Amino acid sequence: MKENIAIGIDIGGTNTSFGFVNKKGEVYFQKSISTQSYINFNDFINKLNTEIENGQKIISETKNIKLIGIGIGAPNSNYYTGNIENAPNLPWKGKIELVNIIKKYYKVPTFLTNDANAAAMGEMVFGGAKNMKNFVVVTLGTGLGCGIVANGSLVNGHRGAAGEMGHLIVKENGRACNCGNNGCLETYVSATGIVRTVRKLLGKQHNTSKLEQIPANGIDAKKISELANNGDNIAIEAFEQTGEKLGKALAKVVTITDPEAVFLFGGLAKAGNLIFEPTRLYFNKNVMNVFKNNIPILPSELNQNAAILGAAAMVF
Amino acid sequence: MKENIAIGIDIGGTNTSFGFVNKKGEVYFQKSISTQSYINFNDFINKLNTEIENGQKIISETKNIKLIGIGIGAPNSNYYTGNIENAPNLPWKGKIELVNIIKKYYKVPTFLTNDANAAAMGEMVFGGAKNMKNFVVVTLGTGLGCGIVANGSLVNGHRGAAGEMGHLIVKENGRACNCGNNGCLETYVSATGIVRTVRKLLGKQHNTSKLEQIPANGIDAKKISELANNGDNIAIEAFEQTGEKLGKALAKVVTITDPEAVFLFGGLAKAGNLIFEPTRLYFNKNVMNVFKNNIPILPSELNQNAAILGAAAMVF
Numbered sequence: 001m002k003e004n005i006a007i008g009i010d011i012g013g014t015n016t017s018f019g020f021v022n023k024k025g026e027v028y029f030q031k032s033i034s035t036q037s038y039i040n041f042n043d044f045i046n047k048l049n050t051e052i053e054n055g056q057k058i059i060s061e062t063k064n065i066k067l068i069g070i071g072i073g074a075p076n077s078n079y080y081t082g083n084i085e086n087a088p089n090l091p092w093k094g095k096i097e098l099v100n101i102i103k104k105y106y107k108v109p110t111f112l113t114n115d116a117n118a119a120a121m122g123e124m125v126f127g128g129a130k131n132m133k134n135f136v137v138v139t140l141g142t143g144l145g146c147g148i149v150a151n152g153s154l155v156n157g158h159r160g161a162a163g164e165m166g167h168l169i170v171k172e173n174g175r176a177c178n179c180g181n182n183g184c185l186e187t188y189v190s191a192t193g194i195v196r197t198v199r200k201l202l203g204k205q206h207n208t209s210k211l212e213q214i215p216a217n218g219i220d221a222k223k224i225s226e227l228a229n230n231g232d233n234i235a236i237e238a239f240e241q242t243g244e245k246l247g248k249a250l251a252k253v254v255t256i257t258d259p260e261a262v263f264l265f266g267g268l269a270k271a272g273n274l275i276f277e278p279t280r281l282y283f284n285k286n287v288m289n290v291f292k293n294n295i296p297i298l299p300s301e302l303n304q305n306a307a308i309l310g311a312a313a314m315v316f
Numbered sequence: 317m318k319e320n321i322a323i324g325i326d327i328g329g330t331n332t333s334f335g336f337v338n339k340k341g342e343v344y345f346q347k348s349i350s351t352q353s354y355i356n357f358n359d360f361i362n363k364l365n366t367e368i369e370n371g372q373k374i375i376s377e378t379k380n381i382k383l384i385g386i387g388i389g390a391p392n393s394n395y396y397t398g399n400i401e402n403a404p405n406l407p408w409k410g411k412i413e414l415v416n417i418i419k420k421y422y423k424v425p426t427f428l429t430n431d432a433n434a435a436a437m438g439e440m441v442f443g444g445a446k447n448m449k450n451f452v453v454v455t456l457g458t459g460l461g462c463g464i465v466a467n468g469s470l471v472n473g474h475r476g477a478a479g480e481m482g483h484l485i486v487k488e489n490g491r492a493c494n495c496g497n498n499g500c501l502e503t504y505v506s507a508t509g510i511v512r513t514v515r516k517l518l519g520k521q522h523n524t525s526k527l528e529q530i531p532a533n534g535i536d537a538k539k540i541s542e543l544a545n546n547g548d549n550i551a552i553e554a555f556e557q558t559g560e561k562l563g564k565a566l567a568k569v570v571t572i573t574d575p576e577a578v579f580l581f582g583g584l585a586k587a588g589n590l591i592f593e594p595t596r597l598y599f600n601k602n603v604m605n606v607f608k609n610n611i612p613i614l615p616s617e618l619n620q621n622a623a624i625l626g627a628a629a630m631v632f
Binding site for chain 1 (some may be wrong): 448449450451462464466467469471472473474475476477478479480481483484485495496497500564567568569571572573574575576602604605606607
């Protein structure tokens with residue numbers, strides 16, 4: 001008997017990864033290609049198709065598979081239209097009718113959603129939210145994304161723009177955001193946000209931080225995390241401030257959506273207790289009684305291949 | 317042929333209203349009884365049953381009806397358990413297994429939800445949200461409630477506590493709230509919240525407001541609205557500050573849920589432009605571009621019998 005397989009594709013600003021995934025979340029073949037090398041979208045699609053066909057051949061040597069669908073996660077994607085629209089971090093400008101184009105090649109059901117929604121689907125199908133009908137996934141990358149599941153379904157909203165938690169204004173006249181507003185959550189809580197926090201803290205002239213010895217443009221979230229784990233005071237303070245903002249914002253999202261649990265996903269979430277402890281502390285301080293100490297804030301259980309699994313999960 | 321009829325019951329702290337409603341939202345018979353006169357819950361249920369039976373007899377004289385279900389809206393209600401739990405504004409303490417009790421008498425499907433969710437259901441079935449799958453209803457009464465519909469279904473959340481928008485913290489160390497926290501939205505935006513705002517503004521010693529001539533405990537939202545319509549400066553300022561807080565909070569709820577429209581329901585919403593204009597202004601100032609000037613903030617289209625219609629809507 002043939003085994004049902006979905007292709008999960010994760011289109012990022014730097015690289016695009018894809019993989020062949022079965023119902024259990026096992027990845028049979030995966031590969032990455034450069035996104036940014038293909039300024040012309042047709043060239044990108046041709047390269048992607050060639051690699052997918054190559055993958056299919058390799059798998060077919062040992063397994064009997066049937067492609068039942070394709071799921072794609074990409075920034076600035078609209079689930080309803082199947083289009084990528086004006087993505088500032090992708091090389092192709094304007095509107096890309098991605099689902100229509102992919103369907104022409106493969107003639108299987110094809111789904112497109114943004115990265116955070118794909119992460120939420122992945123968590124539900126393959127990760128820690130397997131038995132949950134109401135939960136929230138927050139993705140902490142260059143920006144901050146949020147996928148919300150209610151009544152067992154993804155909340156897409158009217159125009160496919162639900163879950164824009166990264167653009168909750170958490171400080172009036174705060175940091176400038178790419179969206180045009182000021183004080184958006186993601187300017188504080190993201191891999192880039194914590195770097196801005198460190199730069200600001202360095203302005204306060206602590207004399208004991210190793211971060212003073214690195215040029216500002218050499219500081220990244222990973223470095224801050226390493227130094228915090230070694231007891232660096234500014235690095236620790238930066239994580240505390242980040243967790244405070246995240247915990248207070250989660251209190252708002254939980255008050256609106258009443259999830260069973262919240263999952264944190266992505267680079268910053270890998271900093272473990274550095275981020276989880278202040279987040280939980282300020283969440284519980286700022287949420288109403290019915291939710292206090294009642295909402296597990298957990299690391300995502302999707303680690304390797306998470307983006308591919310999340311995209312493929314839309315098919316299953 | 318018999319006409320399908322639902323009973324809608326609205327249990328409030330002062331009165332309980334019920335009505336027989338058909339699929340078009342026509343109310344054939346309705347009546348109110350006192351809630352607060354019945355300290356003993358069994359006495360209350362006996363009175364309610366007697367009045368419902370009486371209503372059935374009266375309708376049966378002219379119409380051929382079939383009771384297909386009962387919907388109940390009540391404060392502190394849990395949709396999942398069918399219970400009212402620890403309602404501070406009702407005379408019966410602890411847990412009331414309302415749905416189980418009602419089912420024993422009528423042997424039809426019976427649904428219980430909180431007032432704001434009932435208002436959202438009413439808006440969807442009989443009101444302005446008839447063709448919408450994603451929208452938000454905000455009820456402005458003694459407190460502030462919020463019902464959210466996503467993908468065509470009410471968002472109840474994991475424990476039936478979704479939509480607690482009234483308890484978004486909008487000011488750190490702000491006004492004391494009944495929930496135990498400080499700075500909750502409903503301490504500013506509600507019939508009681510606007511009275512607190514007026515009291516605070518009176519402390520600023522404007523000398524031209526008629527509100528100075530009324531004892532503090534004689535000021536209510538209706539009076540403030542009347543005076544604002546007559547150009548009273550403190551009354552107008554109070555509505556502006558209320559709309560500012562509401563608009564900014566709606567920006568947060570919309571950023572999370574991406575609705576097609578927002579409906580305002582209840583006493584304060586009847587103040588018309590006094591509340592709608594500042595709400596829309598500060599909403600659009602504080603929301604990201606995709607939503608700016610893109611989300612209609614509208615008065616509820618349920619006016620008369622709204623609470624009964626909302627409760628009955630759960631059946632249809």
